[in-house]
Amino acid sequence: MKQKQKNHILHTPVLANEVLALLKPKAGETYLDLTAGYGGHAGLILSKTKNFKGSVLCDRDQEAIDHVKALFDQEGIEFVKNDFYNATKLLLESGRRFDIILADLGVSSPHLDKANRGFSILRDGPLDMRMDQSQTLSAFDFVNKSSETELETILRVYGEEPRAKYISRKIIEARPINSTSELANVIKSAYKTHTKSHPATKSFQALRIAVNDELGLLEGMLPNSVSLLNPGGRLGVITFQSMEDRIVKKYFNDHANTGYEATLTLINKKPHIPSPTEISSNPRARSAKLRVVSKN
Ligand SMILES: C[S@@+](CC[C@H](N)C(=O)[O-])C[C@H]1O[C@@H](n2cnc3c(N)ncnc32)[C@H](O)[C@@H]1O
Incomplete structure (x- = not known):
């Protein structure tokens, strides 16, 4: 894969081994990354699927989209600058389907590290906090x-x-x-x-x-994402705070624990969390929880 090498990693992908172990990307599978960020998870998954033409990388942040565009110069990967609720709605309308979908929620390290984005308590900046700079x-x-x-x-x-x-x-x-x-x-x-x-x-x-209407967009994105999955396809969501995790847990359980009518199967009943080793090398991973379902 012709992924350009960067001198330094702007954002360390969390739970990287767990994402690969639970989403199980295979050669030829199509991938939709709803929060491409700085391309960490995308790079790992695309190196297994090697299906660039069938893959879409989405983020609502222009700087993130510019970064992944520069990083993955393969022919055929599609980049979408939109929030994941509207992106999944448009992808559904255009008839697209995917084998693997990942949403790694919340902010990226550059959001917190760049004072001018206004997310940081410790770095003085304008009161901004918009993930989408055009909002x-x-x-x-x-x-x-x-x-x-x-x-x-x-x-x-x-x-x-x-x-x-x-x-x-x-x-x-x-x-x-x-x-x-x-x-x-x-x-x-x-x-x-x-x-x-x-x-x-x-x-x-x-x-x-x-x-950023984070919870509202998450609630809208989950059913759209399930509709975008091929049968047997997997959806993974990484959350960083309890309100997000409650929404994901409830949606997954409500659609997996309904007997014959279940549309989803829980791949992990309990969320996977980072090991102490991961937390010590990347403290920002400390509250991460990964839940994965497959479509029946
Ligand atoms: C934790 S980072 C993702 C990092 C990425 N997985 C990686 O390995 O580099 C979260 C990203 O999701 C984006 N994001 C958050 N909420 C979003 C939404 N509702 N729609 C689209 N992108 C969103 C943010 O702009 C940010 O770039």
Whole structure:
């Protein structure tokens, strides 16, 4: 495979061995990567399937799409810059089918490492957090234009943040807030005691989920992806937080545990998680959970 070598890896693919062991890519199979990111999983899977013409790499982030385009210069791979709900909808409408589909959810390392993307608590940047740079609404709008009740709901529901009420009050008092470090400091001021992780961790997660409609798109993508699978095809989803995992677990169980009418089979009943060795070499993998189903 003519995959161009990069000097350094921008994003380390998580649970790489487990992805290969459970998705079992075979020569000739067609592959749809719904979150191609920086091409780590795609490279591993395509090196087994070697079916480039039948494969599609999708991401909603223009920088990620530009990167995978530059990385995989094989004739015939299709690149789709879209969110995975709309991408799967369009692929269904065009009659495409796949043997293997992977969604590795959430943000990539460049999202967190590049201050100007506005995802990082520790690197000061604009209040952005959009995965798709062409989207109109950013974190700035959610932080500065939401009502106190709306903010509280976002922080409580998407961040499971116990101090949602106090934090939203502090945010309203401090507005306008323009940067990630300003926001992190305002959130910190709502905490009186020392916390193990940064006090803004849950709130930043909540805002990111809201800005990118992460749970809504996941709920829409799952049935579309199952419809896109050939019989015997496999769908893998890697989640990084409990709300995502609950959605995936419930969808898979609801369609696998229905007796004769079951449309899916669980490949792993319990999610696969990273080994201590993987976590020590890539701490960002620590909350990853991989669930895989096959289509009956
Ligand atoms: C964890 S990274 C994927 C990394 C990739 N598996 C690799 O090995 O390089 C997640 C990627 O998914 C993309 N993403 C997140 N939500 C998405 C969605 N709803 N639709 C399309 N892409 C999405 C992000 O832009 C990011 O590039």
